[in-house]
Amino acid sequence: MTDVKSKRLLGGPAFLTADRLHSAAIHLLRRLRVRDRESGVGPAQLSALSVLVLGGGPRSLGELAEAEQVRPPTMSRIVAGLVRAGLVRRGKTEDGRRVRLEATAKGTKILQQGRRRRVESLAKAVSSFSDKEQQQLGELIGLLQQVIRNL
Amino acid sequence: MTDVKSKRLLGGPAFLTADRLHSAAIHLLRRLRVRDRESGVGPAQLSALSVLVLGGGPRSLGELAEAEQVRPPTMSRIVAGLVRAGLVRRGKTEDGRRVRLEATAKGTKILQQGRRRRVESLAKAVSSFSDKEQQQLGELIGLLQQVIRNL
DNA sequence: CAATTTAGTTAGCTATGCTAACGATTCTGC
């Protein structure tokens, strides 16, 4: 029943839209990535830190690994780097196996500065749009977020 | 400490829009990235290969490095991996310093398969939308492409 | 209380980013 539909996906409008979206996302981030180097913190560390700072409080290592779609050993090393740099603090939990990871004041500051730098370039590009276009863009980002939830 | 007046960008609507967009792009690609592992080719190699296959023909190493926003030594090694895997061929040019990099038939095939896999997941998510929403999404991508050109 | 399950770490491999330093080739000034 869905055979026809799934075959038609390949060259159909949804596929073309997806391809354009995919390409746009790649090019967008490739441009912004450059500004991250100014922070002196690697991309994976910065991304993990952002979960701790913006994602609503402390997490365990496993939760962090899942949020970042990375295996536990990888996250273990990323966190080790963050702790060494004084950006994250380890704490104990009731469950002796788990660790409680929390951003330090320094970590929070560094992340927000980096995030500001990144988004600044993008905001400049966006602010050259008319108010109407900006509003439209805002509404359509909601749509994008919906797409992502469906992934 | 902060002169808010000089840059109204900071807390303004354009900044918030940019932040949401930034976040959405990150999450979108993080999900799609998973499917790239099936190709057995690393992300940087895959991305460089895509320039050769989709970007309109052969390039020099320096051009490829610039397209990928990477330093020449990095691209040199990425290309070495692609050549070793039989996905890219080196050729000579009139200028004896430059190399001519071209995707092989195998490289073209692998890239297109990978791209299809990537975009397929996204297309499925998109195709669950109504026609109207899909049209809106198309408009968003147009705006997005404009933003990227302004970066 | 022994066996299993779960959380995190360690070890070791590959890939990807950088800078510095080096050849090889081409271009330039005289």
Next chain:
DNA sequence: GCAGAATCGTTAGCATAGCTAACTAAATTG
């Protein structure tokens, strides 16, 4: 035409970031 400068790419060496396999420590279960 040839010496010096500029350009292109590579090599070497370092750090980060991804993986699997194998390990330790703690909690849960039977």
